[in-house]
Amino acid sequence: LRLMYTATAMQSKNVGASGPEKYTEAFIKKQIEEYNLGKRHLANMMGEDPETFTQEDIDRAIAYLFPSGLFDKQARPMMKHPTEIFPEQRKIQWGEDGRPFHFLFYTGKQSYYSLMHETYEKLLNVQKYQDQLTAQDHLPQKEKRNLAGSRWLTKIELEEMLLEKLSDDEYSRFIQLLQKLMMLPCGDIEEKYIQKFSKEVPVQLQKVVIEPLKYDERGVAFSTGEGTRKTARATAVVYDNGTGKITVNGIDVLHYFPVLQDREQLLFPFQFLDRVGKHDMVCTVSGGGRSAQAGAIRLASAKALRSFVTEKEVEFMRQAGLLTFDPRVKERKKPGQEGARRKFTWKKR
Amino acid sequence: RLSQVRGSRYNPSFLEPEVNKELYQKPWEELSEEEREKLEVKAVRPIKAAPPTVSSSVFSDPMISKFTNMMMKDGNKVLARSLMAQTLEAIKRKQLEKYHKAPEDEKETIECNPYIIFHQALKNCQPIIGLSSITKGGKTYQVPVPLKDNRKRFLAMKWLITECRENKNRRMLMPEKLSQELLQAFNNEGPIIKKKHVLHKMAEANRAYAHFRWW
Numbered sequence: 001l002r003l004m005y006t007a008t009a010m011q012s013k014n015v016g017a018s019g020p021e022k023y024t025e026a027f028i029k030k031q032i033e034e035y036n037l038g039k040r041h042l043a044n045m046m047g048e049d050p051e052t053f054t055q056e057d058i059d060r061a062i063a064y065l066f067p068s069g070l071f072d073k074q075a076r077p078m079m080k081h082p083t084e085i086f087p088e089q090r091k092i093q094w095g096e097d098g099r100p101f102h103f104l105f106y107t108g109k110q111s112y113y114s115l116m117h118e119t120y121e122k123l124l125n126v127q128k129y130q131d132q133l134t135a136q137d138h139l140p141q142k143e144k145r146n147l148a149g150s151r152w153l154t155k156i157e158l159e160e161m162l163l164e165k166l167s168d169d170e171y172s173r174f175i176q177l178l179q180k181l182m183m184l185p186c187g188d189i190e191e192k193y194i195q196k197f198s199k200e201v202p203v204q205l206q207k208v209v210i211e212p213l214k215y216d217e218r219g220v221a222f223s224t225g226e227g228t229r230k231t232a233r234a235t236a237v238v239y240d241n242g243t244g245k246i247t248v249n250g251i252d253v254l255h256y257f258p259v260l261q262d263r264e265q266l267l268f269p270f271q272f273l274d275r276v277g278k279h280d281m282v283c284t285v286s287g288g289g290r291s292a293q294a295g296a297i298r299l300a301s302a303k304a305l306r307s308f309v310t311e312k313e314v315e316f317m318r319q320a321g322l323l324t325f326d327p328r329v330k331e332r333k334k335p336g337q338e339g340a341r342r343k344f345t346w347k348k349r
Numbered sequence: 350r351l352s353q354v355r356g357s358r359y360n361p362s363f364l365e366p367e368v369n370k371e372l373y374q375k376p377w378e379e380l381s382e383e384e385r386e387k388l389e390v391k392a393v394r395p396i397k398a399a400p401p402t403v404s405s406s407v408f409s410d411p412m413i414s415k416f417t418n419m420m421m422k423d424g425n426k427v428l429a430r431s432l433m434a435q436t437l438e439a440i441k442r443k444q445l446e447k448y449h450k451a452p453e454d455e456k457e458t459i460e461c462n463p464y465i466i467f468h469q470a471l472k473n474c475q476p477i478i479g480l481s482s483i484t485k486g487g488k489t490y491q492v493p494v495p496l497k498d499n500r501k502r503f504l505a506m507k508w509l510i511t512e513c514r515e516n517k518n519r520r521m522l523m524p525e526k527l528s529q530e531l532l533q534a535f536n537n538e539g540p541i542i543k544k545k546h547v548l549h550k551m552a553e554a555n556r557a558y559a560h561f562r563w564w
Contacts, residue, residue, distance in 0.1 A: 149393065201393045259427055264404045272370060272405045291401050299398075316373045319391055321366025321399030327358040 023086050031082040038079065055080070090163045111162040112170060116177065122190045123181050130186045140185060150198045152178065158197075208323075210306045210314065213240075223307040227299025229326050232288025234296035238304040242280025244270075248297070249284055262294035269302040269322050273309060295326060363397045364390075368405045412468065416506050420523075435524035437463040440531060460535075470534035474505035476545045478552045483561050492561045493552035508541050509534070516540065 043050040046061050066077040094100040104110040133139050155171045213221045221240040246253040257263050270276045285293045302322040306314050331340035338344050402414045421429035440463040448459045481494040517526045533539030
């Protein structure tokens with residue numbers, strides 16, 4: 001079935017794998033020289049020091065000198081290093097007599113198969129070393145490595161590295177081989193080789209900045225949060241030292257949300273943190289339906305409560321799903337079908 | 350194997366949220382090895398948003414929400430929820446009536462908590478073994494097959510709801526009929542338990558074809 005979730009990276013073509021190079025090396029070198037020269041000229045024009053002119057300064061200068069109202073960022077005038085603009089491409093893989101350089105050229109995916117051969121060679125080496133150690137009874141005990149901090153390269157990253165298109169099957173085979181290599185007790189020897197194919201994953205919590213509490217005229221601490229769900233937009237202001245009163249768009253919560261489920265959702269963040277009667281809340285919400293508005297206010301209040309609570313509890317809230325934006329929206333209707341999924345009644349004739 | 354998700358708006362790396370408060374209050378030392386690994390993985394990966402039907406309060410129960418969703422017609426969740434609430438109230442009332450009428454020594458055996466009655470009744474209704482139609486050599490045989498937990502729960506709930514919708518008098522309302530059926534199921538009697546026994550007997554009768562199963 002077709003994917004609903006597609007990252008923008010998946011939609012871009014793998015230019016490196018499409019064919020042999022369209023730009024010669026000499027051309028790229030000339031482009032790099034021109035770029036460096038142009039960078040110094042630009043620095044002189046802007047009155048800055050040519051030696052310490054960074055890429056961000058270049059972007060700002062270009063945006064100032066050539067203002068553009070075009071929507072697509074890729075269509076605006078840009079000045080970047082040639083390696084970013086001209087993507088890496090495979091060099092021509094055969095010499096003047098027509099003979100290919102690499103011995104696996106006729107497999108079609110020479111870099112992928114040579115990589116598999118290399119990795120398997122390392123595996124055999126490790127197994128030989130292990131057998132030697134078992135013969136001498138020096139086998140070290142395998143300590144369980146922390147898998148949570150690192151991830152393997154994604155298929156797209158591997159394709160960019162090899163400059164070749166891969167299928168899902170081939171990618172999974174490569175990852176299985178790497179995992180097998182890592183699982184062996186003496187796999188630490190090939191640590192460097194494995195690190196080429198793994199990436200660090202930072203802890204999720206560090207990505208979000210928690211704002212400090214603000215104080216209003218009466219000296220009561222408060223904080224604001226915004227939330228959205230489907231088409232509803234909500235802003236919530238949570239005050240400290242309260243009695244648990246909630247006001248929505250100037251109306252009391254019992255009158256605005258007659259359904260029990262919506263009120264349960266509003267109280268969910270407070271109930272999760274055991275602070276049901278301690279905070280007052282004033283929110284404004286617009287758009288969406290009954291349940292969407294409740295979900296939007298829930299997200300807004302959870303975000304506002306982050307400032308009142310310790311970091312550990314913020315992590316607990318995140319793991320309970322209170323702080324994630326819900327991306328589910330109404331699916332569009334397609335032509336040739338009656339709805340998003342429902343097809344027209346099938347008639348035999 | 351890398352298989353793309355069947356059309357979820359979330360990235361496949363998102364994990365399910367865990368709403369139960371008690372699990373978060375356990376200190377680090379009490380957790381077993383698997384739970385510690387799970388926690389570490391959770392710390393790194395993004396997590397999906399909690400659905401609107403789920404909440405951390407004592408009143409939200411996943412089984413009851415599932416049953417309410419199955420009772421719902423045309424997306425009318427408000428009506429389904431109110432029917433469920435009325436059913437639980439009716440069960441409580443009937444049990445309290447029985448409690449007050451019973452003599453002293455029997456008072457302890459009467460169960461008044463409607464949630465416990467609901468769960469126990471569902472458990473009693475679940476079939477252990479089911480039939481699946483397998484075509485072999487042109488003929489279709491009914492082969493006895495062990496059922497998964499999800500399938501058992503689904504069958505029990507489906508039988509309850511269809512029973513209440515069809516076999517009732519014109520004037521009787523859904524909550525009353527449902528509470529009656531649940532109490533009967535709790536005591537291992539009633540039409541749904543009979544249906545379960547019939548299914549078991551059919552499976553027993555078709556024992557000869559059990560070797561047709563290949564999974």
